[in-house]
Structure formats: structure tokens, C-alpha cells
Amino acid sequence: MVQLIISDLSKTYDNGVKALQNVSLQISNGMFGLLGPNGAGKSTLMRTLATLQEADEGNIQFGELDILQDKNELRKVVGYLPQEFGLYPRLSAGVLLNHLAILKGIINSKERKNKVEELLHKVNLHHVRKQKLGSFSGGMKQRFGIAQALLNNPKLLIVDEPTAGLDPVERNRFYNLLSEIAEDTIVILSTHIVEDVKNLCTNMAIINKGKVVLKGSPIEAINSIKGKVWKKIIDKSELEEYEANYTLISKKLIAGKPIIHIFSENNPNNNFQAVEADLEDVYFSQIFGN
Missing domain, CATH: 3.40.50.300 (P-loop containing nucleotide triphosphate hydrolases)
Incomplete structure (x- = not known):
């Protein structure tokens, strides 16, 4: 080959x-x-x-x-x-x-x-x-x-x-x-x-x-961040604060409010919810999380 x-x-x-x-x-x-x-x-x-x-x-x-x-x-x-x-x-x-x-x-x-x-x-x-x-x-x-x-x-x-x-x-x-x-x-x-x-x-x-x-491989890449991606819906006014205090890897609007994904080895608490990671999370963690 x-x-x-x-x-x-x-x-x-x-x-x-x-x-x-x-x-x-x-x-x-x-x-x-x-x-x-x-x-x-x-x-x-x-x-x-x-x-x-x-x-x-x-x-x-x-x-x-x-x-x-x-x-x-x-x-x-x-x-x-x-x-x-x-x-x-x-x-x-x-x-x-x-x-x-x-x-x-x-x-x-x-x-x-x-x-x-x-x-x-x-x-x-x-x-x-x-x-x-x-x-x-x-x-x-x-x-x-x-x-x-x-x-x-x-x-x-x-x-x-x-x-x-x-x-x-x-x-x-x-x-x-x-x-x-x-x-x-x-x-x-x-x-x-x-x-x-x-x-x-x-x-x-x-x-x-x-x-x-x-x-x-994409599968290996996704598995590497399994259990390390968390999400939360926040107010627009809070975005700067979360960017300063967490490793923010992506954000998008849902019904006019930002939903953010962060990377964290451990549960960040503060009402964050665990997310089943996908390749987009891998991508954003490498581009914006480092």
C-alpha cells in the first residue's frame, strides 16, 4: 500500500x-x-x-x-x-x-x-x-x-x-x-x-x-474529550465573564440566548450540564480552547 x-x-x-x-x-x-x-x-x-x-x-x-x-x-x-x-x-x-x-x-x-x-x-x-x-x-x-x-x-x-x-x-x-x-x-x-x-x-x-x-481518527478524537464538555444557557451580559473564567470552546444563540460549551476535566458545577461530545467540540477545543 x-x-x-x-x-x-x-x-x-x-x-x-x-x-x-x-x-x-x-x-x-x-x-x-x-x-x-x-x-x-x-x-x-x-x-x-x-x-x-x-x-x-x-x-x-x-x-x-x-x-x-x-x-x-x-x-x-x-x-x-x-x-x-x-x-x-x-x-x-x-x-x-x-x-x-x-x-x-x-x-x-x-x-x-x-x-x-x-x-x-x-x-x-x-x-x-x-x-x-x-x-x-x-x-x-x-x-x-x-x-x-x-x-x-x-x-x-x-x-x-x-x-x-x-x-x-x-x-x-x-x-x-x-x-x-x-x-x-x-x-x-x-x-x-x-x-x-x-x-x-x-x-x-x-x-x-x-x-x-x-x-x-475522528472516533479517537471524540473519545479524547469524552466527559470533558459542558454546556449552559446564559444571558448575553454574562458572556464576557464566562469567557474570562472558563475554557470556552463554542457559543451559539438559541431563542436569542447564548448557549455555551466549555472544556473542563472536572464538573465545573455552576449549573453546567454534561454534553455528549462530538467532532465539532473537538475542533473548537483545538482552535479556541488552547
């Missing part, structure tokens, strides 16, 4: 922002979730893995390939769907996918035609293959993005915030497709939707301020 091994990867931009700080991860076949707030370093890591930018320090090994040294070899086996990707709105799905197949080196016309047909069926776009891409919905565009990423039969598939703006039906269809692909491919899913990582990924990592602050 091919593994992706990231060792002590660091990247600092010219403006001084430390996008990655000694990031180390070991990723095997299946779907791997990457969580983190905006600016955490997720996209920098994705682009580095896809050989679209350089790291300052560290190593990335994919099987026998040194990604940072053998970029051209890695590009033969990697598929990448960025958060935003451009399409030619006046071209049809079939025409553009055929053109992209040529760019990816599928020169034999019969082989190329078969591959394009296969992928259009796989992403459920074959029936609209003659339709202009400018008329596609957001979900259809994302599925086309996956089709182009799969042209070279990748062994490593990287998808960056792939379901932003999709409705629940499109999102589920998209994730079912990714789950199928992940059976014999490493799929790295960068997202801000915590529940999706819990439902889809066998392993995960949380990145904050360029550092890996947690890695492991």
Missing part, C-alpha cells in the same frame, strides 16, 4: 506569514480529512502536495517518489481539484474534457474517447455532455472538476473545499463519488464542514496557524 509521508514541512511567505510550521503527517489509502479555519495553512499544504508551489523546508514522500524533487513524476499520478477552478463557459463538458485529456498526455484518440465517456458517466454528466459549462449548476461544475482530476487515474487525489455553495443533495452525491474513489486511492479532503469529516474520513488532522494541532 502506497503511503504519503509529510515530514517537517514549513513555508513562510514574503509578507512574513508562517503558512506551514513543521507539518508532519502520514496518510494511507482512504479519505483523509483536513480541518482548519481560514488562513490555517490548508490550501498552502494542498498546493504544495499538488506541486504548484515550493516549500521552504521538509520532505514529502509518496511511495518511492520524493515529491519535492520528482515533481514531474508525481504529476503523472496526482489529481487536484482546487477551491476555485476556471472553466470555459462556452465549451461543452465533452469538448473541454477531451481537450484536457490531450493536455494530460492521452494522445490515442480511441483511448481518449473511452476515458472521457467513462468519466462523464462516473460523475453523472454524460447526459449533459453537449451542454455548455456556463449553464451548469455549482454541483455539476464540481463533478466536472472531479472528472478532470481523474483523467490520469490518480493514486493521490486532492480536493480543497469542494462543496462550498452546494445544496445538501449535490453535496451528498459529490461525497458518495469521493467515497467510491477512496477505496483504492488516497483522497485528501480539505473542508470546513466538521460533520462531513466525521461521516466520511477514517483519519483526519486539524491545522491551526500553520501547525498540526491534532491528528488521528
Whole structure:
């Protein structure tokens, strides 16, 4: 089984922002979730893995390939769907996918035609293959993005915030497709939707301020804070006081009043109630509780 091994990867931009700080991860076949707030370093890591930018320090090994040294070899086996990707709105799905197949080196016309047909069926776009891409919905565009990423039969598939703006039906269809692909491919899913990582990924990592602050399976992560999350409904005027006196990990409004979740090894009393922890609590405890 091919593994992706990231060792002590660091990247600092010219403006001084430390996008990655000694990031180390070991990723095997299946779907791997990457969580983190905006600016955490997720996209920098994705682009580095896809050989679209350089790291300052560290190593990335994919099987026998040194990604940072053998970029051209890695590009033969990697598929990448960025958060935003451009399409030619006046071209049809079939025409553009055929053109992209040529760019990816599928020169034999019969082989190329078969591959394009296969992928259009796989992403459920074959029936609209003659339709202009400018008329596609957001979900259809994302599925086309996956089709182009799969042209070279990748062994490593990287998808960056792939379901932003999709409705629940499109999102589920998209994730079912990714789950199928992940059976014999490493799929790295960068997202801000915590529940999706819990439902889809066998392993995960949380990145904050360029550092890996947690890695492991979602179940292990949830078990690590079991019995340590507490909730309470408070008045808005009390919020500042609770933020000062407790490790506040999340807050949201219910019927106009804040309900807060705190992290505490022991019962904090003061009318707090125990909460059955979920991955969102894990995420917020790592991002805001440290």
C-alpha cells in the first residue's frame, strides 16, 4: 500500500506569514480529512502536495517518489481539484474534457474517447455532455472538476473545499463519488464542514496557524474529550465573564440566548450540564480552547 509521508514541512511567505510550521503527517489509502479555519495553512499544504508551489523546508514522500524533487513524476499520478477552478463557459463538458485529456498526455484518440465517456458517466454528466459549462449548476461544475482530476487515474487525489455553495443533495452525491474513489486511492479532503469529516474520513488532522494541532481518527478524537464538555444557557451580559473564567470552546444563540460549551476535566458545577461530545467540540477545543 502506497503511503504519503509529510515530514517537517514549513513555508513562510514574503509578507512574513508562517503558512506551514513543521507539518508532519502520514496518510494511507482512504479519505483523509483536513480541518482548519481560514488562513490555517490548508490550501498552502494542498498546493504544495499538488506541486504548484515550493516549500521552504521538509520532505514529502509518496511511495518511492520524493515529491519535492520528482515533481514531474508525481504529476503523472496526482489529481487536484482546487477551491476555485476556471472553466470555459462556452465549451461543452465533452469538448473541454477531451481537450484536457490531450493536455494530460492521452494522445490515442480511441483511448481518449473511452476515458472521457467513462468519466462523464462516473460523475453523472454524460447526459449533459453537449451542454455548455456556463449553464451548469455549482454541483455539476464540481463533478466536472472531479472528472478532470481523474483523467490520469490518480493514486493521490486532492480536493480543497469542494462543496462550498452546494445544496445538501449535490453535496451528498459529490461525497458518495469521493467515497467510491477512496477505496483504492488516497483522497485528501480539505473542508470546513466538521460533520462531513466525521461521516466520511477514517483519519483526519486539524491545522491551526500553520501547525498540526491534532491528528488521528475522528472516533479517537471524540473519545479524547469524552466527559470533558459542558454546556449552559446564559444571558448575553454574562458572556464576557464566562469567557474570562472558563475554557470556552463554542457559543451559539438559541431563542436569542447564548448557549455555551466549555472544556473542563472536572464538573465545573455552576449549573453546567454534561454534553455528549462530538467532532465539532473537538475542533473548537483545538482552535479556541488552547
